[in-house]
Structures are given as C-alpha cells and as structure tokens.
Amino acid sequence: AQKVTQAQTEISVVEKEDVTLDCVYETRDTTYYLFWYKQPPSGELVFLIRRNSFDEQNEISGRYSWNFQKSTSSFNFTITASQVVDSAVYFCALSDPRGGGSNYKLTFGKGTLLTVNP
Amino acid sequence: ETGVTQTPRHLVMGMTNKKSLKCEQHLGHNAMYWYKQSAKKPLELMFVYSLEERVENNSVPSRFSPECPNSSHLFLHLHTLQPEDSALYLCASSQERGWNPGELFFGEGSRLTVL
Numbered sequence: 001a002q003k004v005t006q007a008q009t010e011i012s013v014v015e016k017e018d019v020t021l022d023c024v025y026e027t028r029d030t031t032y033y034l035f036w037y038k039q040p041p042s043g044e045l046v047f048l049i050r051r052n053s054f055d056e057q058n059e060i061s062g063r064y065s066w067n068f069q070k071s072t073s074s075f076n077f078t079i080t081a082s083q084v085v086d087s088a089v090y091f092c093a094l095s096d097p098r099g100g101g102s103n104y105k106l107t108f109g110k111g112t113l114l115t116v117n118p
Numbered sequence: 119e120t121g122v123t124q125t126p127r128h129l130v131m132g133m134t135n136k137k138s139l140k141c142e143q144h145l146g147h148n149a150m151y152w153y154k155q156s157a158k159k160p161l162e163l164m165f166v167y168s169l170e171e172r173v174e175n176n177s178v179p180s181r182f183s184p185e186c187p188n189s190s191h192l193f194l195h196l197h198t199l200q201p202e203d204s205a206l207y208l209c210a211s212s213q214e215r216g217w218n219p220g221e222l223f224f225g226e227g228s229r230l231t232v233l
Binding site for chain 1: 206222
C-alpha cells in the first residue's frame with residue numbers, strides 16, 4: 001500500500017527565514033510521481049510541482065526548491081526567505097500510473113501548516 | 119472565471135435532508151474528482167470520473183451519490199448523512215494524457231456541516 005508521511009504538523013517561522021517541509025513516502029511501484037500542493041486559507045489546493053521517479057534532479061523555482069532522494073524515499077520542499085504569503089497548508093502526494101497510464105490516484109500526506117510571521 | 123468552481127461554498131443540513139454539491143470546470147479537462155478533507159486526516163479520494171465514466175469508487179457509503187452528466191460538470195448528491203460526514207468536499211479536474219498524469223486543479227471546496 002502507498003503511504004505519504006509528513007511528520008511536521010505545524011511549523012512557525014519569522015519572515016525571511018528558510019524553512020524545509022519534510023515528506024517521506026512508501027510505495028512498491030518502480031514508476032510513480034510525487035507532487036507538492038499548497039492550500040491557502042481560501043481552500044483550493046494549488047499545484048506546485050510534479051516529479052517522476054526516474055528524475056532525481058533537484059529543482060529550483062524562484063524561492064522554492066525540492067530535494068528528491070530515492071535512497072531515503074524523501075521529497076522535501078524548501079522555501080527560501082519565507083514571506084507571509086507563504087502561510088498555508090502544504091501537502092505532499094504520491095501517485096501511481098495505472099495500467100496504460102490513464103487515470104491515477106493521489107495519496108496525500110496529512111499536510112504541514114506553515115505560518116510565516118512578520 | 120476560475121478554473122474549477124464549486125457551489126455552494128457552505129452548506130448546513132440535517133441528517134434527513136437531501137442536498138447536492140455542484141462542481142464545474144472551465145479547463146477542458148477530461149477527468150473530475152471528489153475528495154473529502156476532514157480535520158487532521160489526509161485528503162480522501164471519493165470518486166473519479168474519466169470521460170464521464172466512473173472509474174473509481176473508493177469504498178464510499180451509498181449516502182454519497184456522484185453524477186457526471188458531461189465532462190464539465192460533476193455533482194455529489196447527499197442523502198441521510200451523518201455528523202461525521204461534516205468536512206470540506208473538494209472537487210478537482212485534470213487532463214489525463216496516457217502515461218503522463220496531469221496535475222489536479224482544485225476548486226475552493228464546499229464546507230459541509232451535518233447537524
């Protein structure tokens with residue numbers, strides 16, 4: 001069975017601090033995708049990144065960076081120089097393409113509530 | 119218009135009521151989803167529709183009944199709910215493209231309270 005663990009329930013930082021959100025996953029599949037989503041107070045989840053299991057290159061997008069390590073089954077997310085607008089719940093998710101690839105199911109972690117204080 | 123629109127945003131109902139949640143996507147996607155988000159629990163996938171056919175029913179009680187009349191609209195009909203069904207119900211859509219799953223686009227959710 002698939003599982004995603006986000007051990008940090010809540011994190012509170014002061015603006016401009018760097019913060020890392022941890023994600024550890026379990027799957028028996030060799031092909032899978034990992035995602036991060038952001039849920040601001042308005043409620044809708046916003047897609048941040050997708051990473052497939054064959055691509056272990058780290059990725060940077062502005063202040064956001066992701067560290068994918070297959071050896072430790074982790075896909076951590078770092079926000080550099082955090083801002084108040086980064087305050088949200090962040091979800092890590094895991095999917096497995098099903099036979100033929102059409103339709104898939106996301107397994108979400110419980111989320112990490114990040115609060116960035118001014 | 120926003121990509122995925124859900125109505126109503128808030129709903130309070132008694133256990134004997136019948137109500138429906140509506141979702142509409144304006145993104146031209148071919149798959150739609152219902153997720154349930156309860157406090158301190160992971161998001162739970164309830165239903166998946168691909169090309170208007172239900173392809174996933176994740177052991178959801180029959181008091182929840184989905185309907186997908188076309189690729190742009192998705193409903194969740196609610197009947198004889200329990201207080202533990204109180205949650206945020208999120209609709210999402212995606213463009214399935216074979217081996218390469220697309221990202222999900224979510225609506226803002228319908229906050230349901232069952233009294």
